[in-house]
Amino acid sequence: MCGIVGTLGDTFSADVLHTLAHRGPDGHGVEKIAVGACTVLLGHTRLAILDLSPAGHQPMASRDGRWWVIFNGEIYNHLELRRSLDGLFRGHSDTETLVELLARQGIEATLRQLNGMFAFAALDVRKGRLYLARDPFGIKPLYYSHRKNCFSFASEVRALKALGVDGGIDPTGVRQFLTLRYIPSPHTMWRDIRRLPSGHLLCLDLASHSLQLIRYIEPVCERFQGTLADAVHAYQEQLLAAVRRQLLADVPVGVLLSGGVDSALVAAMARDAGRALPCFTVGFGGKHAECEIKDAMETAHVLDLQFHSVTVTPAQLRDALPLIVRAVEEPLGTTSVMPMWYLVRRARQDVTVVITGQGTDEPWGGYRRYQVEMLRRLFPFAAAWRLLGRIGACFPRLPERLERGLRTLPVGNIADRAVEACTLFPRIERLRLLGSDDDGGAARAMRYWFDWLRGCGCGDAEQVMRVDSRMNLADDLLLYGDKIAMAVSLEARVPMLDIELMRFVESLPVEYRIRLRQGKIAHKMMAERYLPRTIVHRPKKGFQVPFGAWSRGPWRQWVEVLLLDGLGDILSKDGVERLWREHLCHGPDRSRQIFSLLMLALWRREADGQ
Numbered sequence: 001m002c003g004i005v006g007t008l009g010d011t012f013s014a015d016v017l018h019t020l021a022h023r024g025p026d027g028h029g030v031e032k033i034a035v036g037a038c039t040v041l042l043g044h045t046r047l048a049i050l051d052l053s054p055a056g057h058q059p060m061a062s063r064d065g066r067w068w069v070i071f072n073g074e075i076y077n078h079l080e081l082r083r084s085l086d087g088l089f090r091g092h093s094d095t096e097t098l099v100e101l102l103a104r105q106g107i108e109a110t111l112r113q114l115n116g117m118f119a120f121a122a123l124d125v126r127k128g129r130l131y132l133a134r135d136p137f138g139i140k141p142l143y144y145s146h147r148k149n150c151f152s153f154a155s156e157v158r159a160l161k162a163l164g165v166d167g168g169i170d171p172t173g174v175r176q177f178l179t180l181r182y183i184p185s186p187h188t189m190w191r192d193i194r195r196l197p198s199g200h201l202l203c204l205d206l207a208s209h210s211l212q213l214i215r216y217i218e219p220v221c222e223r224f225q226g227t228l229a230d231a232v233h234a235y236q237e238q239l240l241a242a243v244r245r246q247l248l249a250d251v252p253v254g255v256l257l258s259g260g261v262d263s264a265l266v267a268a269m270a271r272d273a274g275r276a277l278p279c280f281t282v283g284f285g286g287k288h289a290e291c292e293i294k295d296a297m298e299t300a301h302v303l304d305l306q307f308h309s310v311t312v313t314p315a316q317l318r319d320a321l322p323l324i325v326r327a328v329e330e331p332l333g334t335t336s337v338m339p340m341w342y343l344v345r346r347a348r349q350d351v352t353v354v355i356t357g358q359g360t361d362e363p364w365g366g367y368r369r370y371q372v373e374m375l376r377r378l379f380p381f382a383a384a385w386r387l388l389g390r391i392g393a394c395f396p397r398l399p400e401r402l403e404r405g406l407r408t409l410p411v412g413n414i415a416d417r418a419v420e421a422c423t424l425f426p427r428i429e430r431l432r433l434l435g436s437d438d439d440g441g442a443a444r445a446m447r448y449w450f451d452w453l454r455g456c457g458c459g460d461a462e463q464v465m466r467v468d469s470r471m472n473l474a475d476d477l478l479l480y481g482d483k484i485a486m487a488v489s490l491e492a493r494v495p496m497l498d499i500e501l502m503r504f505v506e507s508l509p510v511e512y513r514i515r516l517r518q519g520k521i522a523h524k525m526m527a528e529r530y531l532p533r534t535i536v537h538r539p540k541k542g543f544q545v546p547f548g549a550w551s552r553g554p555w556r557q558w559v560e561v562l563l564l565d566g567l568g569d570i571l572s573k574d575g576v577e578r579l580w581r582e583h584l585c586h587g588p589d590r591s592r593q594i595f596s597l598l599m600l601a602l603w604r605r606e607a608d609g610q
Contacts (some may be wrong), residue, residue, distance in 0.1 A: 002058070003045040003486075004070040004142075005159045006121050006130075008206075009041055009154040012163060019158040020045045020424040023072070023486045031059040033068055035128050038206040042121065044070045047489055050354060055091025062103035064089060064450050066126050069099040073118030073140045073153055074493070075501075076245035081113060087400070107131050111201065112215050115245070115499040119196070121153060128206040136217045137359070137497045138185070138198025138474025141482055145192050149209050154325055156483070157329045160193055167192030169607070174570060175440025175602075178433065181333035181424045181596055182476035184445040186213070189330055189603070198474040218504040219466070221456045231512050232526045234504065239526070241267040242498035246355055254278045254351035256343060256492070257307075258475075260293025261527050261536050262357030266302055267494055268530035270355065278306040278350055282343035285311055290544045299535055310346040312339065314550045318558060322602055328480050329486040331422060331603040333596030335545040337480050358481060359497040362469040363463065363505045364523045365514030366540070369421040372408055373461035415446040418464050424596055432575035445471070462510045474498075548591035551598075559598055560576055566601035 003020030005012075010032070013189045017028050024045025050521040072092075075081070078094035086099050092312050094116070102122055104231045117139035122131045132153055134142050144153040145165040152163045160166075171187040176182075183189060185197035196202055199217035204210075224231055243266060247253060257266045257279035270277050274604075279300045283293035293309045300307035317338045324341050325331070347354050349420045361367055407426065411417040419442050427437035449467040458466065480496070485492040495501070505513075512522045525538045563576050575595060585591035 002070075003073045003155045003159070004072050004121055004150075005043040005154040005163075007041050007163055008038060009148065011554060012041055012043070016159055016162045017043050017045055019162050020155060022489055023155060025489050027057060029058055031068065031427050033123060035123070035161070035206050037124055038128070040068075040123055040130060040206070042068060042070050043124065044385075047352070047486075047491065048363070049074065049491055051091040051093035051096075051217075051253055053091055053251065054593065057096060058095060060095050060099050061174070062099045064103050067099050067102045067125065068123040068125065069095060069120060071098060071118065071120040073116055073135065074246075074248075075114050075116035075118065075122070076392060076498070077113075077254070078116040079168070090246065107133070107201065108214075108216060117493070117497075119155060123185075129477075130204040130206060130301070132196055132202040134198055134200055136186035136199040136499060136584070137469065137502070139260070139478050139482065139494060139497060141479055142196040143188070143356075144194055144196065144202065145307075146194075146204075146209075146211055147192055153203055157188070157190070157193060165192055165441075166190070169570070169604075172440045173429070175434065175436075175598065176442045177331055177440075177443040177596070178425045178430055178526060179419065179423055181422070181592075182472070182479075184442065184471050187441070187445075189607075195475070198470050215452070219401055219453050219456050220503055223509060224507045224508055224512075226463055228512055228522060228525075229506055231388045231522050235508075235522055236526050236529065238501045238504045239265075240269050240273065242495045242501040244273045244502065245498065246493045246495045247275050249353045250353035252350065253353045253413070254280055254347055255282050255305075255367065256354050256356045256358065256495050257296045257299060259292035259299070259538060259541055260357065261524060261531065261538065262496065264299045264303075264357070264531055264535055265527045266355055266357050266522075267299070267305060271305065272530070273302055276305055277302075277355070278308060279342060280347040280350075280354070281307070281309045282339040282346070283311055284313075284339075284546065285531055288544050288546050290541055291416055292541055295541075299367070299531070300606075302503070302532060302535065310342050310347060312342045314554050317545070318550075318555055321598075322606065324484065325350065325599060325602040326606050328483045330479070331599040332476055332480050333369040333592065333599060334476060334480060335547050335595055337484060340481065340484050344485045344488050344490050344492070348490045352489070353491045353493060355493045355495055356481070357496060358477065358522070359469075359494045360523065362465055362473055363502060363513070364465060365510075365519040367468075367519075369408070370461045370514055370519065370573045371516060371553065372421065373417075373459075373464055374514065376409070376513040377459060377461065394588070399595065413465060414460055415450045416443050418446050418450075418467060419443045423465075425591060429575075429593075432569045432578065435572065459510055461514060465514075466506065469497075469502075469595065479609060494580055537570075547595050548583075548589060549596055551591065556584075559594070562601040562605075563594070563597055566604055567597065570604065571597075572602070 003023030024047045028046040042059040075094040082097045094175035118135045119140035119142035154160050170191040174184045198492040201216045203212045220232040255277045257263045279597045283291035299571040321342050408417045408420045431437045547577040583594050
């Protein structure tokens with residue numbers, strides 16, 4: 001796990017690498033490479049995980065001198081891939097395997113073989129092309145800026161700003177954020193900065209300075225042909241292999257353990273693979289229903305694993321929020337960023353790598369919005385859905401989740417429906433806040449991924465699950481997970497998104513994963529082979545935070561000042577104030593929206609250097 005940065009030019013200051021020092025405290029390197037009339041600068045900061053020796057130093061050149069690579073992430077099958085390569089290797093790092101694969105097979109053939117999480121830059125000196133690549137699920141972020149003949153890229157926005165890139169706030173990004181709670185790639189909150197989408201390759205021709213964005217991943221179209229029992233057995237083998245692959249490290253490894261089934265299963269399978277990993281959990285104390293410490297402690301006791309927990313107070317979380325926004329760099333409306341901040345700090349005291357249970361809900365149907373799609377398929381009565389949608393609109397005090405579900409029912413187009421299902425602010429509220437109901441292209445970004453699935457024979461629920469696995473995960477949950485963990489130089493791995501494993505999971509008939517009132521079907525059936533039913537079927541808490549109660553209580557004055565004074569040049573103050581008053585009166589609950597606006601206000605203050 002590392003930080004990478006590059007630009008066209010003769011030099012960049014030491015400050016540029018310093019901005020990424022938290023991503024790579026174990027070493028750094030810079031190379032200036034002449035390619036025709038162009039000079040490419042590649043910089044790297046290293047967090048040593050595999051091959052702690054100088055043989056893993058980057059930037060790294062291939063033996064034949066044609067390719068240069070700077071790499072962030074892990075390639076879990078690199079030793080297997082290395083067996084196909086001739087010649088002596090300097091060490092056993094996955095970066096060296098990657099650069100020699102590029103020299104032997106080229107960029108696109110190499111990408112098709114990699115099983116890992118990664119963001120890397122590869123320079124082909126002979127052809128004069130610079131490539132950027134992001135892994136199929138976007139576990140590792142990568143940003144770039146292309147202005148006239150200037151091109152720069154980096155693992156984090158702060159490095160691009162140190163290179164002089166700062167184009168101001170992009171109104172499109174604001175609209176997308178208010179629609180989705182995050183900004184879908186390739187957009188960001190800055191006019192001149194883009195985020196490489198998951199599963200994409202960017203090619204810069206150094207002679208013409210032209211850019212080409214290539215989606216290198218293909219959807220899984222084949223179907224598993226066995227019974228449900230066969231699927232459970234095969235899934236056990238696939239997940240166990242994935243966990244074993246992702247335990248590969250030359251440094252201590254732990255597990256981030258919640259009270260749910262997913263992280264418990266990962267911990268159990270690691271133990272089955274011969275690794276009894278220390279567990280780390282965060283919570284808010286027993287008086288809060290959202291606290292998962294007791295449940296996680298029970299899981300650790302059942303598995304006979306070393307258990308560590310950290311309890312945080314509302315004051316600690318409030319004080320950390322500005323630091324969290326600075327680390328994440330983009331506003332995200334996900335309250336779990338707060339406990340995650342303290343959880344990774346506790347884990348980093350003992351380990352350098354953690355495995356997590358993240359990435360399970362999307363492919364396995366763990367969210368209620370997938371149930372709505374199943375309902376529509378079983379009862380395809382458009383007129384009835386339109387009527388229900390109108391009835392729902394007449395009850396403004398409905399729970400927000402139910403309100404969103406009812407709003408989706410009359411929407412015929414699947415991409416528009418997917419946007420509506422997760423919308424932060426519906427059209428009428430965007431109109432009050434922005435003076436326009438424009439979604440900034442959020443629906444268009446959704447359609448891009450739904451079009452990718454055309455011809456695969458997926459039903460509506462499965463299509464939404466697959467799109468969420470490439471958008472919502474990559475540009476929200478995985479994005480903050482990477483940034484917050486790397487803020488303390490901790491590598492976070494997600495075995496549930498192992499590439500080979502996901503090919504298998506997405507090949508399963510959807511009814512093996514989700515039915516009405518049931519999700520994660522084969523996943524939980526297999527988990528019962530490792531865990532008691534009481535753990536497997538615990539009610540989902542979802543790493544939640546009691547933000548509603550805190551924002552109306554001990555945080556009230558602080559939140560109010562930020563909302564009403566910190567967003568005036570972006571949003572309508574009257575619209576924000578109306579929303580805040582509704583939230584205070586519990587009619588309806590607006591915790592999700594208020595937290596998102598709070599993060600936007602803190603982000604704006606950070607962007608202005610306050």
